Amino acid sequence: MNGVARDFGPEKFPGYRDAPGGERMFLKTFQQAKRFFQILIGFTVLLAGIVMLATPGPGWAAIFGGLAILAAAEIVWARRLLHKLKEQGGRIRDAVLPGNVARNSSPPDAR
DSSP: OOSSOOOOOGGGSTTTTTSOHHHHHHHHHHHHHHHHHHHHHHHHHHHHHHHHHHSSSOHHHHHHHHHHHHHHTTOHHHHHHHHHHHHHHHHHHHHHSOHHHHHHOOOOOOO
16 A cells, blocks of 8 residues: 555455456456546645635635545545644634633523
C-alpha cells in the first residue's frame, strides 16, 4: 500500500477469483475508472469551493464536500485535512457560541 489508496483486491468482489481472466480485468478496469472519476469530481468540487471563497457562493460547503468526496476515495491527506477542519470548526463554534448560552437558551415567549 502506498498510503494513497487501499488495494481494490479480490476480497472486495465476491466471485472475483472464480471469474475468467477477461472478467477479472473488466472488474479491475471498472474500479479504476470509478476511482478516477471520483477523484476528478472531488478535486473539481474542492477547486470550485476555493473559487467561491472569493466570489459569491457556498465556498466552505463546497470545500467540505470536495474533501469528503476525496476522503471517500481513500485519499489520506484529504481525510486528515477534513478531520482538522472539523476540529477547528468546533473550536470556532465554541468561541463564538459559549456552551452555557447555546445550551441554556430558551425560545422567547410568544405574547
